Amino acid sequence: MNFEALNAIAKAMVAPGRGLLAADESTGTIKKRFDSIGTENTEANRQTYRDMLFTTEGFEKHTSGVILFEETLFQKSLTGPSFVELLQSKGVIPGIKVDKGAQPLANAHPDETVTEGLDGLRGRLEKYHAAGARFAKWRAVINITEDAPSDYAIHVNAHALARYAALCQEAGIVPIVEPEVLMDGDHPIDVCEEITDLVLDAVFAELSAQDVALEGMILKPNMVVSGKKCPEQAGVAEVAERTVKVLKRRVPAAVPGIAFLSGGQSDVDATAHLDAMNKLGNLPWVLTFSYGRALQAAALKAWGGKPENLDKARAAHLHRAKMNGLAARGQWNKGLEKGG
Numbered sequence: 001m002n003f004e005a006l007n008a009i010a011k012a013m014v015a016p017g018r019g020l021l022a023a024d025e026s027t028g029t030i031k032k033r034f035d036s037i038g039t040e041n042t043e044a045n046r047q048t049y050r051d052m053l054f055t056t057e058g059f060e061k062h063t064s065g066v067i068l069f070e071e072t073l074f075q076k077s078l079t080g081p082s083f084v085e086l087l088q089s090k091g092v093i094p095g096i097k098v099d100k101g102a103q104p105l106a107n108a109h110p111d112e113t114v115t116e117g118l119d120g121l122r123g124r125l126e127k128y129h130a131a132g133a134r135f136a137k138w139r140a141v142i143n144i145t146e147d148a149p150s151d152y153a154i155h156v157n158a159h160a161l162a163r164y165a166a167l168c169q170e171a172g173i174v175p176i177v178e179p180e181v182l183m184d185g186d187h188p189i190d191v192c193e194e195i196t197d198l199v200l201d202a203v204f205a206e207l208s209a210q211d212v213a214l215e216g217m218i219l220k221p222n223m224v225v226s227g228k229k230c231p232e233q234a235g236v237a238e239v240a241e242r243t244v245k246v247l248k249r250r251v252p253a254a255v256p257g258i259a260f261l262s263g264g265q266s267d268v269d270a271t272a273h274l275d276a277m278n279k280l281g282n283l284p285w286v287l288t289f290s291y292g293r294a295l296q297a298a299a300l301k302a303w304g305g306k307p308e309n310l311d312k313a314r315a316a317h318l319h320r321a322k323m324n325g326l327a328a329r330g331q332w333n334k335g336l337e338k339g340g
Contacts, residue, residue, distance in 0.1 A: 002172065006216025007256065009134050009174045013093060013218055014257025014286040017325045018064035020176075022261075022292035023050055024097035024137065025069060033296075039305030046071070051078045052303060053296070054086055056314040062325030065093035067137050067176070067290070074131060084132035095135040095176070096128045098164070102141040105153055111143045112153040118163055125171035135174040137220070138164040142181045142199055144191060144227065154202050162206035169216055176259070176290065178220035179203050183263050186229035193224045193242050200250035214254040220290050221247070222263050223273055236269075240276035244283070253284035260287070262294035267320060268337060270294040271327045278330030288328040295320050 013020065025033065030049075031041040039045055050072055053059075066087055073096055077086045084094045100117035104110065115138065125136070140157035142149050161177050168175035179199050181192060200221065207214065224242040226233045234242070247258060262270040270291060277287050289295075298320055303313035326332040 003213050003216055005172065006169060006174055006213065009093065010216055010218055010256040013064050013135060013174065014259060014288050015064050016286070017329045018062055019289035019291070019324055019328055020095070020259050021053065021059075021063050021066045021295055021321070022137075022290055023053055023069070023072065023296070024067040025292065026101070027069075027071070033300055034305070037300060037304045043071070045305065047075055048078065048307075049300070049303065050075075050083065052310050052313050053299065053317055054083060054092075055079075056317045056321075059318055059321045060090040060092050062321040063092055065095050065135060067095045067097055068133070069097055073128065073133060082132075088132065093134050094132050095137060096133040098124060098128070098136045098168075099138040102139075105156060108150060108153055109145075109147045111145045111148040112150060113141050113143070114153070114156050115140050115160055118160060118167075121164065121167050122171070125167060125173055129171050129173055133173060135176060135218070136164075136168050137176040137178060139178040139180055139220075142179065142195065144182065144185050144187050144195055149195060149199075154199055155206075158199070158202040158206040161203055162210040162212055165207060165212045165217055166210045169213060174216055174218060175212075176218045176220045177203065177207070178261065180261055180263060181222045183222065183225050183228050183265070185227040186231075187227040188230050188232060189224060189226045189234040189238065189242060192222075192226065193246060196222060196224050197246050197250060200246065204250060204252065214252055215256065217255065219251060219255055219258045220261055221258065223260055223265075225263075225265070225273075228264065236272050236276050239273050240280060243273070244277055244280055248284070251285065255285050257286035257288060259290035262289075262291045265294060267294050267297060268334070271320075271323050271332055272334070274324065275327035275330055275332040278328065281330075286328075289324045291324065295324065
């Protein structure tokens, strides 16, 4: 394992003013996206849609890497080169989602899950590396209810994340470690902060126990926010302060960067929260974005499955990439959203 090479890739993934585009929706998930715009979920339409995202002129100025679904990793662009070659030509690092999704956790509360996909992962990682992927992603899902999460669910998922990360580094691939505490529910921000703290503590304990090189990984956590159904929603400043407080308590400075998930926040909220955190300053790691829906929703709506709307969709994609690139530097303000 070449730790220097892993560290160099990780640093490039969180280069100043750049973040990650999560375009790794499974076939089932992208069907839901396409259903919302009345577009059939065919391989050709998935190829066209992702080609639109990756051929957006200038998006690479704000995007360091793209997380791909396995189908996309091996697909060609509409102009001939593979998607991997297209991204590489723009200086964008190709990555790959490797988990097989969250499934019910045995002997646990019905709201608790564990992410599957470790069986055969070593062989898959070798194949993905040969195809050009230089980082990977694995998502663990932690749900907050009256009865969840249990210590059992937290630690089982933390253990799996660390096993995945160790296998990635063995293969010369930077692992994105994604423990997502869901924002579903009616819990106040205090509860999200408490559970996020517990989860990150468990994750880094497992990463240490399994000898994962922190310098060669990226953390992809949730922000500390109020549950979506909570009657009292915390403001931007409180979200930023509480999130940074937890991260400083639990995330070692050796980690090159933290690339947040948007987790169901609105486009502008996800940008505003990231910007507010970066404006706080005095941070031991880079804070940037790894957004899926919050980078794609406007472009998806503008496209609507119609060829004549591709340029309009690219403009919407570029605007959101630019806004988040500014937020990653702490240089965004809401006035910049006008006309976007």
